[in-house]
Amino acid sequence: MAKKMVQRKIVLWLGGLIGISGFGIIVLVMIVVLLIVGIAGGSASQTVNGGGSYCSVTGEVNHDLMDSTLAGAGKLAGTKDMIIQLSSEKGIDPVLFAAIAIHETGYGTSNAIVNKNNPGGLMNPATGSRELYVFDTLEEGLRGMANTLHNRIIKDGLVTIEDLGSVYAPVGAGNDPNGLNGHWVPNVTSIAEELGGLTMNCEQGGDVLIVGDKAWPVPSTKTITSVYGFRTIKVNGVWQSRLHAGVDIAGGNVNGKPIVSYAAGVVTKSQNHAGGWGNHVVIDHGGGVQTLYAHMIEKGVPVGTQVNAGSYLGRVGSTGNSTGPHLHFEVYVNGQTVDPMLYLTPILAGASES
Template sequence: MLKKGIAIKLGLAMLPVIFVLLFIFAIAGASMMSGENEVEVSAGGCSPIGGLNQEKWSEGIEKAGVFKGKQNTFMMVARKYGIDPVLFAAIAMNETAWGTSKAVAIKNNPGGLMDAATGMATVKVFASLDEGLDAMGQTLHNRIIVDGLNTIEKLGNVYAPVGAANDPSNLNSNWIPTVYSIAEKLGGLTMNCAAEVGSDIKIVGDKMNYFDAVLQEAKKYNGWSYSWGGSNPDVGFDCSGLMQWSFKRAGINLPRTAQEQYAFTQRITANEVKAGDFIFFKGTYGGANHISHVGIVINEKMMFDSNSSGIGYHDYQGAYWKSHFAGFGRINPK
């Protein structure tokens, strides 16, 4: 888990003013990219491939004014502060009319941060765009991680509250759908967007005798963010950590990593798979053949796992997961 950084004091009372002022430019920027006045958003705004869509991510940022070439900077700052790079970039694009506003072009300020030295009367000037992005990332960390405003809706209700006295033209009502729209242009959110899935997820065919107990435990963390190296509720879960923890609650001890869990299980064919078996993937990081991800099979389409889009139900039949598929596994009955 990332340590909570020292907050950049951006008074909540000032936030509506800041975002109303900058939002005038944001509407123009969003319209330029979409060519539409109405925004259509898919459920949850999640990346359909379960992670960062590199093609859309790079393409979107390359078209974004002063942000051109800053893909890695967004990624590094997001990783540093434990926030979704897509959400981070989407808000920056919204606040700067896709990297073209004077605040970002002249003052290197991508987030509308105000200068405490002037009593919050002027926009803060940063020495470089990287410095401005870092400051914005820290501020978003404080709002998302510290304050728990971990969805676009929650952030919008603070940053651009609908009906605010200083928003007579109701521009704030556009903040949430516009950020969603930009996030989708960048490939979709990768954190805090795992959809709640209930009775529409059907178990088809047989299931392992431990399946109900394992899934009951795993579902307690549905919607949680992915946590690299995490293996318990205190710090969160990565993919293999979630499997190890959930299976242990059902009385089954697993090794720690996805690679070790792959070796611990026996290979089975798709025709043999039951709910509760493992599904493994390779090359999502590390070498091309490195077993890098694991989930538990729910049915012929869905798995439950922890990946960069969060903990929850995910479609393993999508193109991304198919391209990294390594095989199914079953606990070896020793």
Template sequence: MVAIVVTAVFPLVFVLLILASIFGIDMDADDVMDGGGCSPIGGVDMSAWDATFTKAGVLKDKGDKIKEVATKQGIDPILFAAIAFNETGWGTSRAVVEKNNPGGLMDAATGMSTVKVFATLDEGLEAMGVTLHNRIVKDGLNTVEKLGAVYAPIGVANDPNGLNVNWVPTVNGMIQKLGGLSMNCSTTSAGTGQYIIPVDTPNVSSGFVDRINPVTGVPEHHKGIDFAQPMLSNIKAADDGVVVFAGMGVSGSGFGGYGNVILLEHAKTKEWTLYGHQSGILVKVGQVVRKGDVIGKVGSTGQSTGPHLHFEIRKEKMGGQIDPAPVLGVQTKN
């Protein structure tokens, strides 16, 4: 009971890639995939579940325990299992093998400087389940992207090698292998038809206007609006949609100059939204996102003079931009 109370207070620290270097975790390149998606049967696909657990190391026989804890805590067993596999390198890390700790939970008794030791693996899974309940149910971090943005943020000081970018696609890959999510998941992505402002503190630095390009010095029509933002602040999906492009906008791609850019397709409005100049992209092509999901981090890549989000609303996939300001209800300065 003491361990469970402690983990309810201190958040889960997802440190797979740090543990990989410290504890010798072995991860396959095949584990990194596009979005995990939903279970086609609307529940746990037991054939996929059982097949995936055969390679799960010391977690191999813990499928029933994970489902039991997930039911008790009101969380998706698929998500629980995928995160456990991620944290332990398929049940092979020293933390889970030697300390019965499948969730990377730190020990408050040592000032959170060491990984907590549990008497049994079942006890470790119970503690991990409580902490996941707190994050998913209480805090509302009910998607992989929301969890990743909190637990493996991109660009933070304790991730100097930029490894946190792998967390979301790796967990999604494991979800896919397990047969797809069985909770908080929908195969539809039509959207609501009402966009939200894609940043938390909107400060429009350039509007949908004719101007001199600040990088090239050439007159142009600015095809979106720019939100000046702190570096690495969150970029949110303006509505439900599907990722149709996510990557560096190189010359010839149709997205040259945008730097790291995401394009979402919104079926309800038959429109697309574009998010440019990002420092880090948290989604993959084909992934379904929900309104408000954190999809990237503000940066200054591509043709940019400082950290900001370039945001567009398009009537066509590769053009037909309209002024986002009246749609979002924001005022522009120029």
């Protein structure tokens, strides 16, 4: 895993610390120290809001994510090596190739791929382009799709998902009365992220901050909007003191931005709209340490995925018990929650000193 050391002055906007107790004083001291460290770090931080699509953290294909995603894509299961080989021959991004194929075939289940071996929706010119081309084998169909993508990307210069969408699924086209073409770009983008991120012609969703073998979980922002600790909230009209068992990370245009793994480990939970956490992922890092990433916009990477520090997990959202887009991040040690800033502060401090 490539490790990008980014020099930053980290500014935290803190909210949600209500009341002063012994615990609150400890948290407050930690915050002050963090701010001092950030100020000493030098130049001001700049949040990068990545336009376009999320890039692979390493700049290379994430083979584990590509395998697991294609395994659930019907007839496309087991085609990773073929897609990578054809992409290499044609000079195109294998992740983009796979993402378009998955979308065009409804995760490998459409009539075009099942009965015609046609993953790219290619039309047969012999029929006046009124009927889908029928390929003898899926390999032939993938090769035909690779040729088409080569022509669009390399020859025509349509290098981004947005560019390709204007050809594959033009918004407002006469043959799209229900406006379904408007879903093409966001869906292909989402699948590319699910596959681990593009390897060509993309913009990072913020610098992935990795210090040592640990990563800041939301590359696009370092803003803390709520800290760990007890806070007073109204439940059924009654004010109660409740433990906020993690930290909330938000700020700026964070909705839909990538969430990455704090450290190496294996995904043990990846649940869809499960209670107050909404879509969330849990990673076991070994040694009794686990991390939780909640309120994702959609279900994250699948259970069993092996991740490294900075590996893509999903995207920031507001599912579950949430009032706006943010990442709720928790750390467990031997099954008990602890203040995540004990683990995140060294990342910020290390970036300031580098």
